[in-house]
Amino acid sequence: SSELTQDPAVSVALGQTVRITCQGDSLRSYYASWYQQKPGQAPVLVIYGKNNRPSGIPDRFSGSSSGNTASLTITGAQAEDEADYYCNSRDSSGNHRVVFGGGTKLTVL
Amino acid sequence: QVQLQESGPGLVKPSQTLSLTCTVSGGSISSGSYYWSWIRQPAGKGLEWIGRIYTSGSTNYNPSLKSRVTISVDTSKNQFSLKLSSVTAADTAVYYCARCVAVAGTDAFDIWGQGTMVTVSS
Numbered sequence A: 001s002s003e004l005t006q007d008p009a010v011s012v013a014l015g016q017t018v019r020i021t022c023q024g025d026s027l028r029s030y031y032a033s034w035y036q037q038k039p040g041q042a043p044v045l046v047i048y049g050k051n052n053r054p055s056g057i058p059d060r061f062s063g064s065s066s067g068n069t070a071s072l073t074i075t076g077a078q079a080e081d082e083a084d085y086y087c088n089s090r091d092s093s094g095n096h097r098v099v100f101g102g103g104t105k106l107t108v109l
Numbered sequence B: 001q002v003q004l005q006e007s008g009p010g011l012v013k014p015s016q017t018l019s020l021t022c023t024v025s026g027g028s029i030s031s032g033s034y035y036w037s038w039i040r041q042p043a044g045k046g047l048e049w050i051g052r053i054y055t056s057g058s059t060n061y062n063p064s065l066k067s068r069v070t071i072s073v074d075t076s077k078n079q080f081s082l083k084l085s086s087v088t089a090a091d092t093a094v095y096y097c098a099r100c101v102a103v104a105g106t107d108a109f110d111i112w113g114q115g116t117m118v119t120v121s122s
Helices: none
Strands: A009-012 A018-023 A033-037 A044-048 A061-066 A069-074 A083-090 A098-100 A104-108 B003-007 B018-025 B034-041 B048-054 B059-061 B069-074 B079-084 B093-103 B106-112 B116-120
Touching: A009 A018, A018 A104, A033 B106, A044 A061, A044 B106, A069 A083, A083 B106, A098 B048, B003 B093, B003 B106, B018 B034, B018 B093, B018 B116, B034 B069, B034 B106, B048 B069, B048 B079, B048 B093, B059 B069, B079 B093
Parallel strands: A009 A104
Antiparallel strands: A018 A069, A033 A044, A033 A083, A061 A069, A083 A098, A083 A104, B003 B018, B018 B079, B034 B048, B034 B093, B048 B059, B069 B079, B093 B106, B093 B116
């Protein structure tokens, strides 16, 4: 399969920890990357590979992977973390394409 | 630092060809091992990968769009381009160009353009 599945919506209380998941067969072979997208803005890379943060991304963002599931964890969620989050990975079916998950809307309460 | 900027018509008629260009500034499109990609997002929906090109000219396309898509690169102008033929209203979306790096066991889009809205309508 070449699809990635995400929960459509997740909520978290301010200051608490939230995990956003991404499932797909390709994740058994490749790591995911994660993007944060706020309304009207382009996506921003927040995590790539096993658990790598680009420069400027707060260390409350972390990634992990197990089996066919990749996870993005926000430890101590802030109001500014309210956004849509997307995962992507390489497609493992051999056709050299990239696949995105459907996105998760994170609400910080 | 490297920046990307999309340009092209914001309105395309049905059955015509959508053409967009992404200009890379702050660095050479030929330097490093990057794939230069197009991604789109219909209003209120998720991201859809369209395809990518390496500076050698090799391309990969989304199988669902492959018959209609052509991505090319002009290293002399530091640009890469998207052509999508036979468009319909379903192709209405914000189109992003992005730099993709194969790193740490994944394909990561580390730099994005601001996006350009393309509407397909007569």
